[in-house]
Amino acid sequence: xxxxxxxxxxxxLLTLWVASVIIFAMLQVIPGDPAQLMLGINATDDSIAxxxxxxxxxxxxxxxxxxxxxxxxxxxxxxxxxxGAAVGSLIAERVVVSLPLALIALTLSTVIAIxxxxxxxxxxxxxxxxxxxxxxxxxxxxxxxxxAILLVYIFAISFRLVPAGGFPGWxxxxxxxxxxxxxxxxxxxxxxxxxxxxxxxxxLLDTMAEDYIRTARAKGLTAQHVLWHHALRxxxxxxxxxxxxxxxxxxAGTIIIENVFYLPGLGxxxxxxxxxxxxxxxxxxxxxxxxxxxxxxxLVDLAYAWADPRLRREG
Amino acid sequence: xxLRPILLGGLAAILFSSSALAARMDLTIGMVLEPPGLDPTAxxxxxxxxxxxxxxxxxLTRIGPDGAITAxxxxxxxxxxxxxxxxxxLREGATFHDGTTLDASDxxxxxxxxRAEDSTNAQKALFSAIEKVExxxxxxxxxxxxxxxxxxxxxxxxxxxxxxxxxxxxxNKENPVGTGPFKLxxxxxxxxxxxxxxxxxxxxxxxLDKVTFRFIPDPAAATAALLAGDVQAFPNLPAPEAIAQxxxxxxxxxxxxxxxxxxxxxxxxxxxxxDNIMVRRAMAHAIDxxxxxxxxxxxxxxxxxxxxxxxxxxxxxxxETYEYNPEKAKAMLAEAGFADGIKATLKLPxxxxxxxxxxxxxxxxxxxxxxxxxxxxxxxxxxxxxFKGKDYDLTIVxxxxxxxxxxxxxxxxYFQYENPDFKALIAKLNVTAxxxxxxxxxxxxxxxxxxxxxxxxxxxxxxxxxWDAKLNGLWENSPVQANDVTGVSWSE
Numbered sequence: 001x002x003x004x005x006x007x008x009x010x011x012x013l014l015t016l017w018v019a020s021v022i023i024f025a026m027l028q029v030i031p032g033d034p035a036q037l038m039l040g041i042n043a044t045d046d047s048i049a050x051x052x053x054x055x056x057x058x059x060x061x062x063x064x065x066x067x068x069x070x071x072x073x074x075x076x077x078x079x080x081x082x083x084g085a086a087v088g089s090l091i092a093e094r095v096v097v098s099l100p101l102a103l104i105a106l107t108l109s110t111v112i113a114i115x116x117x118x119x120x121x122x123x124x125x126x127x128x129x130x131x132x133x134x135x136x137x138x139x140x141x142x143x144x145x146x147x148a149i150l151l152v153y154i155f156a157i158s159f160r161l162v163p164a165g166g167f168p169g170w171x172x173x174x175x176x177x178x179x180x181x182x183x184x185x186x187x188x189x190x191x192x193x194x195x196x197x198x199x200x201x202x203x204l205l206d207t208m209a210e211d212y213i214r215t216a217r218a219k220g221l222t223a224q225h226v227l228w229h230h231a232l233r234x235x236x237x238x239x240x241x242x243x244x245x246x247x248x249x250x251x252a253g254t255i256i257i258e259n260v261f262y263l264p265g266l267g268x269x270x271x272x273x274x275x276x277x278x279x280x281x282x283x284x285x286x287x288x289x290x291x292x293x294x295x296x297x298x299l300v301d302l303a304y305a306w307a308d309p310r311l312r313r314e315g
Numbered sequence: 316x317x318l319r320p321i322l323l324g325g326l327a328a329i330l331f332s333s334s335a336l337a338a339r340m341d342l343t344i345g346m347v348l349e350p351p352g353l354d355p356t357a358x359x360x361x362x363x364x365x366x367x368x369x370x371x372x373x374x375l376t377r378i379g380p381d382g383a384i385t386a387x388x389x390x391x392x393x394x395x396x397x398x399x400x401x402x403x404x405l406r407e408g409a410t411f412h413d414g415t416t417l418d419a420s421d422x423x424x425x426x427x428x429x430r431a432e433d434s435t436n437a438q439k440a441l442f443s444a445i446e447k448v449e450x451x452x453x454x455x456x457x458x459x460x461x462x463x464x465x466x467x468x469x470x471x472x473x474x475x476x477x478x479x480x481x482x483x484x485x486x487n488k489e490n491p492v493g494t495g496p497f498k499l500x501x502x503x504x505x506x507x508x509x510x511x512x513x514x515x516x517x518x519x520x521x522x523l524d525k526v527t528f529r530f531i532p533d534p535a536a537a538t539a540a541l542l543a544g545d546v547q548a549f550p551n552l553p554a555p556e557a558i559a560q561x562x563x564x565x566x567x568x569x570x571x572x573x574x575x576x577x578x579x580x581x582x583x584x585x586x587x588x589x590d591n592i593m594v595r596r597a598m599a600h601a602i603d604x605x606x607x608x609x610x611x612x613x614x615x616x617x618x619x620x621x622x623x624x625x626x627x628x629x630x631x632x633x634x635e636t637y638e639y640n641p642e643k644a645k646a647m648l649a650e651a652g653f654a655d656g657i658k659a660t661l662k663l664p665x666x667x668x669x670x671x672x673x674x675x676x677x678x679x680x681x682x683x684x685x686x687x688x689x690x691x692x693x694x695x696x697x698x699x700x701x702f703k704g705k706d707y708d709l710t711i712v713x714x715x716x717x718x719x720x721x722x723x724x725x726x727x728x729y730f731q732y733e734n735p736d737f738k739a740l741i742a743k744l745n746v747t748a749x750x751x752x753x754x755x756x757x758x759x760x761x762x763x764x765x766x767x768x769x770x771x772x773x774x775x776x777x778x779x780x781x782w783d784a785k786l787n788g789l790w791e792n793s794p795v796q797a798n799d800v801t802g803v804s805w806s807e
Contacts, residue, residue, distance in 0.1 A: 272349065
């Protein structure tokens, strides 16, 4: 097991370094000068030159990469060109919105999907199963931003139960903050739940077709007992894979939902920063997101090992 | 999850909002873009002025809702006979939000900082006529110009010319310290900026005690936020398609105002075949402005025929100079030797007026044989390729700086327009201070660029204001990029 973990960790570090090089290089090819963009079309050339040197844009490329990397080693992500604030604090402000949102959405989606998956798998071919699968098909097909706007019209405009968007901040209290994350979390969770429940169902059905399940049934165990004690754990691998992917998506891929609900999350930070050519922010946030995706995959790998002891030995 | 907390929360919200109605002192304003910083002297972004202009920061003069210059931190001024020396007398008792007193040295500092060699002011040209700035007393400042400048008092009313204090100038970006009737209360980045009333304001106190600017980029979300009452005003709603819905709703007022944004089909005047005046005039005849306004802007916008705002008293109505007539356009192109048609590119920046307008213009020009390849660009690319590199044939952009017809006199500007007569006219305008004479020069200037068909002048960008019917005092037009809330109040 220790060997398995060490090997995985080395791969994680190598991937991170390669990602940082790629991200930095890619941002340098984006056309446009951040200083010119900030000062607009009436700016004089000497104002732009003065700003470029203020922002450190006149430093050679390699030096800029090394400065950025060495800063990050000690947790210093540099300063945003446009906000002027430390990138680290900008990210911290946004993580307290994005992370809870992703966690709530993931919890909601899991709490809905796993029972639905198990339930439909155990009643395969019945009317309940067909109906539930039809609903999940619709859930996958509906774009989440459209569903989000629908939720806003019903719960924020017609019933005025929750705000139409925005985030008041955790300092206004737990309930107002949670209330503003409720609709976005539902909008994010339902399509994910639809996918997850289908995966759970088919993974269970596949497992139920295995020889050892037949053997277990032949020993005289009930169908329910076999499902819960023999099939479920073995069906978990594909479910864990999807869960890991979904969490990574929820952390990084909520740009659209954050725009619809104008939430100050990480996705919106990246989006705004790209528009403003605020490269310091973009590169640091993207590296952080890559790191979190890699970390999640690492944890999922560990979870595989827990779910399937064979992986520990072969690893 | 139970329904109960939701219902209780909803009930509380309803109770709270009805009790708050009695004496409402707060306002939430929706804006599309968040300002990158809050220092109007450091960056060009319009969103900065839209939050801080007149609310947080003030200049020597001030531009009012009708575009006229009024007194700001200077309560009065005298101009010398030769127009070279401006003596300003400052307000007594004006203080910065950090408690320090505003005096003549702050004015000297602010103007010197803006025009310094290492200045990063986005509108440094506003200060180019200044030769020296001297404090002649505690509250008197004399500005000496190197040549007379007719627009000097107007220039001092721009957000880029506000007065800042030496102690706080470097940190205004994050923590603005101005002299205005509001001060920064809280900035939740990515979400909202809250201003609270400055109780020590030198002039008339603001009527509201809290104003929040909330940033909502998505048009559907902006509409929903207004309908849900989360924001009570959207001075420029990004969803023109929703305007009709608000007009029909008695809870809202819809105010379609004018901006300083002349939206034009910018033309590279040095690149063949657009260096040929016949081709440029033919293009002007080939374009149906109203169809573009209807198709790209949902009918909101005023057709223009020159680079000037229709609400300006010196505006000349020239939109019919080149009437829409595709047959005539074709004949003119043939006469110019382009009977077989023209192939060119149209580079479009991100705003919807450009992207949607560009499609319509391309199809209108195709009718007369001008075949355009549409190339969408991000702003950074647009600035680099089109604006700096002049590597373009045609582009669409809205020029939002007020009274900016003088850009046609600039050397090496991206239109690549060279007309010595026009340059002479602007030079004369710069040294003319008398209003009627200035108006007359402005009128001549408009006529020249229209005659030369430098660009195709499309329409003046509208300001689609929607706000709660009980709100008073918001600006209908935007002669300067601002959401001045100093005079805004709720009626009972």
